Amino acid sequence: MAMIEAKHPGTSLLNFRTRQKLYGYLFILPTYIFFLVFIAIPFFGALGISMTEWAGYDQPRFTGAKNFINLYHDRIFWIALRNTFFYTATTTVLQTVIPLLVAVFIHAGWRGSVFFRTVLFIPVVISFVVTALLWQMIYDPNFGVLNSVLTAIGLEAWTQPWLADASTAMPAIIFVSLWQSLGFYMLIFFAGLQSIPAELYESASMDGANTWQKLIYITIPMLWPITTVVIVINIIGGVKVFELIYVMTTGGPNHATEVLGTYLYITAFGATGGGSPSMGYAAAIGVVILALAMVGTIIQFRIMKERSNVY
Amino acid sequence: MSTKVAPPHETALSGDYAKVARPRRLSIYRAQYIAGRLLGYLILIMLTVLSSFPLVWMILTSLRDRREVFSGILLPKELTLAAYKFILTEFRILDFLWNSILVTFFTVLAVVILATLAGYAFAHLDFWGKEIIFLILLGTLMVPGPVLIIPLFLQLRDFGLIDSRLGLILAYIGGGLAFSVFLMRSYFKTLPTELIDAGRVDGASEFGIFWRIMLPLARPGIATVLIFQFMGTWNEFIFAATVLHTPALRTLQPAVFALVGRYSTNWPALAAGLTISILPIVITYVLMQRQFVAGLTAGAIKG
Numbered sequence: 013m014a015m016i017e018a019k020h021p022g023t024s025l026l027n028f029r030t031r032q033k034l035y036g037y038l039f040i041l042p043t044y045i046f047f048l049v050f051i052a053i054p055f056f057g058a059l060g061i062s063m064t065e066w067a068g069y070d071q072p073r074f075t076g077a078k079n080f081i082n083l084y085h086d087r088i089f090w091i092a093l094r095n096t097f098f099y100t101a102t103t104t105v106l107q108t109v110i111p112l113l114v115a116v117f118i119h120a121g122w123r124g125s126v127f128f129r130t131v132l133f134i135p136v137v138i139s140f141v142v143t144a145l146l147w148q149m150i151y152d153p154n155f156g157v158l159n160s161v162l163t164a165i166g167l168e169a170w171t172q173p174w175l176a177d178a179s180t181a182m183p184a185i186i187f188v189s190l191w192q193s194l195g196f197y198m199l200i201f202f203a204g205l206q207s208i209p210a211e212l213y214e215s216a217s218m219d220g221a222n223t224w225q226k227l228i229y230i231t232i233p234m235l236w237p238i239t240t241v242v243i244v245i246n247i248i249g250g251v252k253v254f255e256l257i258y259v260m261t262t263g264g265p266n267h268a269t270e271v272l273g274t275y276l277y278i279t280a281f282g283a284t285g286g287g288s289p290s291m292g293y294a295a296a297i298g299v300v301i302l303a304l305a306m307v308g309t310i311i312q313f314r315i316m317k318e319r320s321n322v323y
Numbered sequence: 324m325s326t327k328v329a330p331p332h333e334t335a336l337s338g339d340y341a342k343v344a345r346p347r348r349l350s351i352y353r354a355q356y357i358a359g360r361l362l363g364y365l366i367l368i369m370l371t372v373l374s375s376f377p378l379v380w381m382i383l384t385s386l387r388d389r390r391e392v393f394s395g396i397l398l399p400k401e402l403t404l405a406a407y408k409f410i411l412t413e414f415r416i417l418d419f420l421w422n423s424i425l426v427t428f429f430t431v432l433a434v435v436i437l438a439t440l441a442g443y444a445f446a447h448l449d450f451w452g453k454e455i456i457f458l459i460l461l462g463t464l465m466v467p468g469p470v471l472i473i474p475l476f477l478q479l480r481d482f483g484l485i486d487s488r489l490g491l492i493l494a495y496i497g498g499g500l501a502f503s504v505f506l507m508r509s510y511f512k513t514l515p516t517e518l519i520d521a522g523r524v525d526g527a528s529e530f531g532i533f534w535r536i537m538l539p540l541a542r543p544g545i546a547t548v549l550i551f552q553f554m555g556t557w558n559e560f561i562f563a564a565t566v567l568h569t570p571a572l573r574t575l576q577p578a579v580f581a582l583v584g585r586y587s588t589n590w591p592a593l594a595a596g597l598t599i600s601i602l603p604i605v606i607t608y609v610l611m612q613r614q615f616v617a618g619l620t621a622g623a624i625k626g
Contacts, residue, residue, distance in 0.1 A: 029449070035529040036450030043441040043500050044456070050475065050497020051463050057474030114370065122367055130612060132374045137608045137615070138601050139558030141576045145583060146381055146597055149590065157380050195374070200620050252467035255560050259580060273469045280473050281565060291473050298470035309465035 058302075062295035072292065079296035089297070091267045092275040095182065096304075099271060100250030103189050108242050110190065111197035116231060118198070119205045129202070132195035140192075144259035147188045151175050151260075175261050178268035185257055185269060197242050204238035205231070247308040252301060272301050385594035406591030407599075414585075414592070416599055418571065419578035424603075426488055426563075426574055427556045430495040434503050434552045435545060437496070442507025442544075443533055447519055457508070460501050468498070468561060476565055486568045494566065495556055503548045510544025511537065547618040550611070554619075557604055575600045 062079055066072035083089045114132075118125050135143065150156050153173035162170045174184045212230050221229070232239075254273030257263060263270035263278065280294035386402045410416050444450070445457050475494055476485070484490030514537060522532040557575075564577040573581070582596045608615050 031529055032448050033450040035533075036444045036448035036453065039440040039444035039448065039533075040456065043437045043460075043504060046437070046493070046497040046500055047460060047463070049478075050494055051466070051471070051501070052459075054471045054474035054478055055463065055466055057478065058470055061474060061477075117363070117366065120363070122363060125367070128367055128371050130609070131371050133612075133616065134378065134605060134608065135374065136619070137554060137604050139560065139576055139604075141558075141560045141580055142597050142601055145579065145593070146377055148583075149384070149593065150377060150380070155590070191374070191377070196619065199616055203620050248465070248467075252469060254469055273467075276469050277472070277561070291477070295473050298473065301467055302470050305465050305467050 058295050058298055061292055062299045064292040065290070066292045067290060075292070079293050080299075082293065083296055083300070088267055088270060088275065092263075092270045092272050092297075093300070095267075095269060096251060096253070096271045096273075098182065099186065099253055100247060102186050103250050103253075104243055104246040106186065106190050107193055107197055107246050108239065111194055111242070112201050112232075112235070112239070114194065115198045115201035115205055116227060119202060129195070129199065132198060134195070135192045136196040138192070140255035141259055143188060143192050144256050147184075147191075148175065148260050151184055176265055178265050181261055181265060181269045185260055188260070189253075189256060197246075200238060200242055201235060204235045208234045244308060244311055247311070248305055251304045251308060272297055272304075276301065381594050382598055385591055385598050387591050389589060389591055406589075406595040409589075409592050410595045410599065414582065414596065416575075416578070416596055419573055419575050420599070420603075422488065422573060422578075423557060423575040426492055426495070427553060429492050430499065430556045431549060431552045433492075433496045434499045435548055438500055438503035438507045438548055439538070439541065439545060440533075441500075441504045443511050443537060443541075445504065445508040446511035446514075447516065447537070448529070461505060463501050464505070471498075472561060472565060475562070479566060485566060486572065488567070488572055491563060491566045491574075494562055495559065498562075499552050499555060503552060506548050506551070507541070507544055510541055510547070514540050546614050550615055550618040553607070554604065 061072065063074060063076055064072035065075045065078070118128065122128070150158050151174035153159060153171075153176060156174075158174065159171040162168065172180050174180050208231065212234070213226055216226050216230060252273055253271055254277065257269050257271055258274050258277060261269045263274040276294050276297040279297060280291055385406050386404070388401065388403050388405065445453060479485045479490045479494065482490070484493065518536050518540075519532055522536050527535070559574075560576040560580070563574045564580065567573050567577065570578075570581070579596055579600050582593060586592045
């Protein structure tokens with residue numbers, strides 16, 4: 013404590029309060045400037061732009077709700093919305109159930125499971141773009157390793173142009189998402205499992221419960237708070253999915269993997285340069301994504317509130 | 324593949340057998356137990372292979388000769404570093420790597436400093452409007468990136484910061500701060516207020532309390548923010564691809580994406596490019612595993 017110089021031995025209480033306030037504002041000022049300039053203003057900008065017709069370089073023209081009315085009549089928008097729901101629902105279920113099972117399995121204690129956890133987590137630190145490009149090569153119809161392996165083990169009939177076929181493209185992308193995120197969600201569950209008291213299992217064993225009963229009556233209920241967190245992260249991630257799909261299929265073939273994120277980006281900046289960009293329309297799609305993400309967040313806040321009541 | 328991994332679980336088995344040998348009556352349960360262990364290890368190995376195979380295949384492809392790529396065999400006949408040489412000299416991947424290092428370094432530095440200051444203020448200083456100001460900041464966490472990309476792009480253009488690494492860094496700082504402030508505030512809240520009171524009684528200045536007492540204690544929280552921000556910035560694609568147009572300015576993610584357009588048939592080069600681009604983050608992860616896992620899962624649970 014010697015290093016702290018006693019500068020103001022006679023400072024009054026009022027002065028001390030004022031000083032605290034001053035430092036409070038001083039400490040948050042730089043953050044708030046960044047926040048205002050790069051988040052708040054663009055955010056309201058997005059809402060404003062969604063009510064205009066604007067190519068980005070000319071003068072924006074106010075058109076009210078016209079973009080939203082057009083969206084309502086836009087076939088591709090509905091396809092994108094449906095695909096977004098499908099992607100979100102499927103990834104949420106798969107990326108909750110499978111990591112949970114893997115975590116429970118690993119938690120049983122196996123030689124070398126530390127190594128396993130390390131390996132499983134590596135895809136988590138790799139970017140969406142690299143993941144997408146890598147799997148694009150794996151799925152390649154002619155030279156991809158997936159079709160090669162299938163041919164080699166005599167399943168030639170199963171070979172597919174995975175990302176080019178409308179019926180397999182979306183499942184193929186969902187599998188990639190699962191591959192990448194498995195280690196992440198697994199470790200969240202694993203952390204939860206470690207916090208369950210061992211006595212619960214011991215007394216259940218004494219009462220003659222088998223492994224399956226222990227899973228259903230102890231593990232899953234005890235993990236429920238963590239499970240809800242995983243579900244919400246999945247929902248928010250699903251609603252705003254973009255990179256994985258943009259890189260692998262650009263929303264194709266024939267909009268089979270079009271989601272709101274890709275439709276927004278392509279509308280705003282063009283996929284291949286065809287047609288003039290329409291910022292207003294794209295911003296309107298953004299408002300829809302925002303609304304969906306808000307629903308997810310409201311659920312999250314509800315759950316967090318419940319949790320804070322529990323603990 | 325399975326012949327390679329057989330030895331470890333054989334030893335595990337024989338170890339179990341040694342223990343089992345004595346109580347003969349329980350041999351049926353024992354057999355069941357062994358079968359269960361065997362099945363378990365089989366599942367474990369399958370999952371490990373499934374997780375790592377794409378990456379192993381990527382590295383193997385990068386070491387192939389260009390003409391030998393499409394031969395359909397898993398293992399290359401001979402290994403060559405030709406693809407790496409190509410990607411380093413023709414594609415000049417180190418330039419993009421350098422851009423990524425620059426952008427990531429300054430973004431992380433700024434976010435850590437600003438988020439530490441603001442997080443401390445929100446956790447321990449008393450000032451009017453604190454709660455509401457914090458809630459507004461927190462509220463923006465739910466705004467997805469794609470929503471902001473249009474107005475942010477137009478705004479950077481108005482500032483003359485489009486196609487500039489500085490513009491990208493500023494946008495990244497703005498985008499990363501809310502969550503990092505949230506993490507730092509949670510961490511500072513776990514530190515006892517008594518330390519601050521003691522500092523005040525001793526007559527330390529407010530900045531002195533922050534700098535000399537609280538900051539040294541906040542290292543684990545700072546580590547979490549650092550890892551989160553490092554990973555997020557290093558891997559970011561949409562903003563980098565939209566803001567930077569000049570190829571020489573590109574960071575790794577958009578550069579690697581462009582690689583496909585340029586050398587779509589040169590698979591060893593593609594694979595080498597992907598391998599180089601993930602090396603920095605994978606090495607960091609392997610070296611700082613515990614912090615990575617703790618940081619990312621804690622962030623997820625709190626966020």
